[in-house]
Amino acid sequence: MKLRVLPFETRSAAMNMGIDQAVTETVSNGAPTTLRFWRWKPSAVSIGYFQSLEDEINLEKCKELGVDVVRRITGGGAVYHDYDGEITYSIIGKQELFPKGITESYHEICGWIVNSLKKLGIESEFKPINDIIVAEKKISGNAQTRRQGVLLQHGTILYDLDVRKMFSLLKVGQEKIADKMIQAVEERVTRVLDHKKISMEDVYNALLEGFTEGKEFEHGELTSEELERAKEVAETKYSQREWNFMR
Numbered sequence: 001m002k003l004r005v006l007p008f009e010t011r012s013a014a015m016n017m018g019i020d021q022a023v024t025e026t027v028s029n030g031a032p033t034t035l036r037f038w039r040w041k042p043s044a045v046s047i048g049y050f051q052s053l054e055d056e057i058n059l060e061k062c063k064e065l066g067v068d069v070v071r072r073i074t075g076g077g078a079v080y081h082d083y084d085g086e087i088t089y090s091i092i093g094k095q096e097l098f099p100k101g102i103t104e105s106y107h108e109i110c111g112w113i114v115n116s117l118k119k120l121g122i123e124s125e126f127k128p129i130n131d132i133i134v135a136e137k138k139i140s141g142n143a144q145t146r147r148q149g150v151l152l153q154h155g156t157i158l159y160d161l162d163v164r165k166m167f168s169l170l171k172v173g174q175e176k177i178a179d180k181m182i183q184a185v186e187e188r189v190t191r192v193l194d195h196k197k198i199s200m201e202d203v204y205n206a207l208l209e210g211f212t213e214g215k216e217f218e219h220g221e222l223t224s225e226e227l228e229r230a231k232e233v234a235e236t237k238y239s240q241r242e243w244n245f246m247r
Contacts, residue, residue, distance in 0.1 A: 001097055003217035006036040008204050013044035013070035013081075016088070018234030020152060021073065022226045023092050028148035032220075033093030035211055037204055040081040040088070044068035045169050048076040048143065052247045061168050071244045072154075074143035076130070079156065080166040085191075087204055089113075089211070090154040098151050106130050106142060109153050113140055116157075116210025120203065122195045130155075137190035157207065158191045159200055 011019065016038055023034050043065075047056050049072055056078040062069055067080075081088065091109055098105040110126045117124045117132075117139070124134045132140035142155030163185045172181065192203055222230070237243045 001033060001093070001215050003212060003215055004032040004034045004220040005208070005212065005217050006034060006220060006222060008037045008039075008087075008208075010039040010041045010083070012042070012234070013040055013046065013068040014234040014238035015230060016040060017046075017070055017072065017238040018230035018232075019222065019226070020090050020092065020154065021233050021237075022229035023090075023222070024148065024150050024152050025229065026223070026226055027092050027094065028150045031223075031226075033091070033097060034220075035089070035091050035217070037087055037089050037207060039083055039086075040068070041083050042066050042068050043083045043085075044070060044081045045078055046070050046072050046081060047078045049073055049145075050075055050247070051078060053245050056171055058169055058171055065165075065169070067169055069244060070238050071246070072143065073147075074145045074152065074154065076141070076143040078170055079141065080169055081156065082161065082165075084200075085160040085162070086156045086158050087200065087207060088154060088156050089207065090152065091211070092150060092152045095146055095149055095151045102144065103128050105151065106144065106153070110140070110142060110155075112211045112213075113155070113157060113207070114210075115213060116207045117192075119206040119210055120192065120196055120198065122192065134190050134195065137188060139190050139192070157203065158189065159203055160191050160193050161189065163189070 045057050107126050113132050114124050124132050127133045130142040131138050140157050144153040163182050
């Protein structure tokens with residue numbers, strides 16, 4: 001597998017989704033398999049394609065705290081993406097380059113994250129269908145879609161997390177955030193900083209090494225066409241109420 005590796009960058013929620021879509025379209029038309037790592041600014045909540053924004057997200061609290069909201073083209077649940085708290089990746093390539101089975105393809109790509117964390121001295125394992133755990137606690141969640149003959153998988157690696165803030169942004173079935181709920185999540189979730197006091201840049205470098213190991217790769221940029229297309233769909237789709245509130 002030969003990869004085009006895009007620079008580690010920070011974008012808005014709509015633009016991040018726009019880039020994933022634009023690259024999926026160009027890969028479908030022959031562009032190279034593409035790997036990107038990115039952050040969200042402002043911080044954002046994304047929901048899965050099949051979810052209802054109003055059912056999942058406390059929109060008033062998001063507005064109050066300046067947190068973006070966006071619907072993904074992948075499935076899965078609502079996720080809080082903190083600017084200081086995570087690194088997100090996308091891998092976009094022709095379907096035939098990956099195992100046909102959903103679990104098998106997750107296993108392969110998530111294996112690259114396991115490899116990356118090992119380089120940081122953190123032992124982790126893939127937990128089907130799409131999580132990575134460290135000592136039974138989740139450190140990475142992943143989502144996937146296949147369209148136009150292309151597989152897109154993106155996911156998060158938790159660097160840090162403010163669970164109380166996360167709960168204030170997501171609807172969790174009750175108005176008051178109980179300490180026992182916070183504790184329950186703390187018992188199920190872990191972060192890189194729980195295991196090693198290192199910078200986010202160090203985590204990125206380990207991820208880059210873990211994802212590209214044993215593969216041909218070159219550093220590249222979005223083409224002008226991809227950037228224009230990403231901006232177009234960020235504006236006309238991912239920023240629009242029609243898309244984000246479609247369910």
